[in-house]
Amino acid sequence: MPGEATSSCWSCGTMRAVHFCSSCGKVQPPVPVDYFTFFGFPRKLNLDTSALEKEFYALSRRLHPDVFGQADTRERSWSLEQSSMLNDAYRTLKDPIKRTEYLLRLEGVELEEQSKQATEKARATGELKKQVVPPDLLEEVFELNMHLEELRIQKKLGEDDPALLEEIGKAKLSLEEKYEALFNELKTEWNNWDKSVDNGTADGTNDDRRRILDKMLDVLNRRNYVRNLVRDVNEALEN
Amino acid sequence: MSYSDKVIDHYNNPRNVGSMDKKDADVGTGLVGAPECGDVMKLQIKVNPQTNIIEDAKFKTFGCGSAIASSSLATEWVKGKTVDQALEIKNTEIVKELALPPVKIHCSVLAEDAIRAAIGDWKKKQEATKPAAVQAAQ
Numbered sequence: 001m002p003g004e005a006t007s008s009c010w011s012c013g014t015m016r017a018v019h020f021c022s023s024c025g026k027v028q029p030p031v032p033v034d035y036f037t038f039f040g041f042p043r044k045l046n047l048d049t050s051a052l053e054k055e056f057y058a059l060s061r062r063l064h065p066d067v068f069g070q071a072d073t074r075e076r077s078w079s080l081e082q083s084s085m086l087n088d089a090y091r092t093l094k095d096p097i098k099r100t101e102y103l104l105r106l107e108g109v110e111l112e113e114q115s116k117q118a119t120e121k122a123r124a125t126g127e128l129k130k131q132v133v134p135p136d137l138l139e140e141v142f143e144l145n146m147h148l149e150e151l152r153i154q155k156k157l158g159e160d161d162p163a164l165l166e167e168i169g170k171a172k173l174s175l176e177e178k179y180e181a182l183f184n185e186l187k188t189e190w191n192n193w194d195k196s197v198d199n200g201t202a203d204g205t206n207d208d209r210r211r212i213l214d215k216m217l218d219v220l221n222r223r224n225y226v227r228n229l230v231r232d233v234n235e236a237l238e239n
Numbered sequence: 240m241s242y243s244d245k246v247i248d249h250y251n252n253p254r255n256v257g258s259m260d261k262k263d264a265d266v267g268t269g270l271v272g273a274p275e276c277g278d279v280m281k282l283q284i285k286v287n288p289q290t291n292i293i294e295d296a297k298f299k300t301f302g303c304g305s306a307i308a309s310s311s312l313a314t315e316w317v318k319g320k321t322v323d324q325a326l327e328i329k330n331t332e333i334v335k336e337l338a339l340p341p342v343k344i345h346c347s348v349l350a351e352d353a354i355r356a357a358i359g360d361w362k363k364k365q366e367a368t369k370p371a372a373v374q375a376a377q
């Protein structure tokens with residue numbers, strides 16, 4: 001019964017999944033709830049990770065398979081399912097990027113779907129598809145990749161070219177700065193999102209929310225490129 | 240995940256890797272990226288302005304095997320086609336030819352985007368040079 005699957009707080013209305021019966025303490029069958037509800041957090045992005053961690057350890061202990069060695073088979077299998085959901089939920093919410101991506105998915109923002117649809121539209125209308133990242137970032141990504149390839153070849157041949165190394169080193173610094181700036185940009189959007197959750201009843205919220213979600217997606221997209229580049233630069237410099 | 244034989248073949252022997260002069264009036268350049276994974280792909284075409292036939296195509300992709308294979312295949316397919324014919328290439332045809340699994344569909348989308356972007360760039364150049372060509376003819 002869904003009534004038993006989640007309960008909501010009398011004060012703030014936040015939902016949480018019920019893991020155990022409140023009177024006899026038996027494990028309940030897991031219900032398909034989102035990870036925020038699983039832990040009883042509101043669907044906000046600024047999340048108290050120490051509270052999350054505490055909750056995670058407390059639940060892990062209570063759901064641990066060893067506790068259910070003698071239990072009835074149903075309870076045993078439910079505790080297993082609850083634990084695996086617990087682990088997924090924890091891993092997703094603990095990581096700020098995964099948490100953001102998860103929220104976007106929950107709110108129906110499907111990156112790949114959007115991209116495919118945009119391509120189909122371009123095909124049908126003959127208009128050019130707008131690339132989701134700015135062209136100069138793509139240009140930069142491409143150029144740096146070319147340099148990295150050159151570097152790898154030179155290393156293989158045992159040559160080294162100080163000018164190239166310097167160029168790559170400079171690019172690395174600017175990328176790291178960008179990476180950090182993007183995270184700050186993301187946090188600004190977190191705050192906007194959380195505010196809109198708090199004023200859930202205000203008019204025009206839906207448009208506002210959509211805009212915030214799109215903005216977050218945009219930041220994550222750019223961040224993906226930068227993250228890959230930083231990784232590749234480090235790899236190329238080390239080997 | 241395992242790659243199909245065709246993907247592996249294109250990956251090991253990519254066709255038409257390279258670049259052309261971006262500034263050449265007959266060359267169209269498409270630079271696109273897949274934000275899901277951060278991969279980038281550059282595809283260039285050289286079009287005969289009399290016939291509108293794509294006479295040469297080159298690509299350079301920094302990305303996964305499927306993206307490399309998709310762009311390699313795309314260059315093979317556009318060569319010899321007119322610009323309008325090339326615009327009809329669909330990512331689903333690439334998926335079919337390379338037997339790409341669902342998680343790799345975006346790699347084929349990237350290749351289709353690259354073809355379109357290259358043609359778009361070429362068209363823009365054509366329009367920009369047209370008045371000059373007309374003047375020159377007079």
Ligand code: FES
Pocket residue numbers: 273275276277278302303304305306343345346349
């Ligand atoms: S994994 Fe992104 S292009 Fe293939």
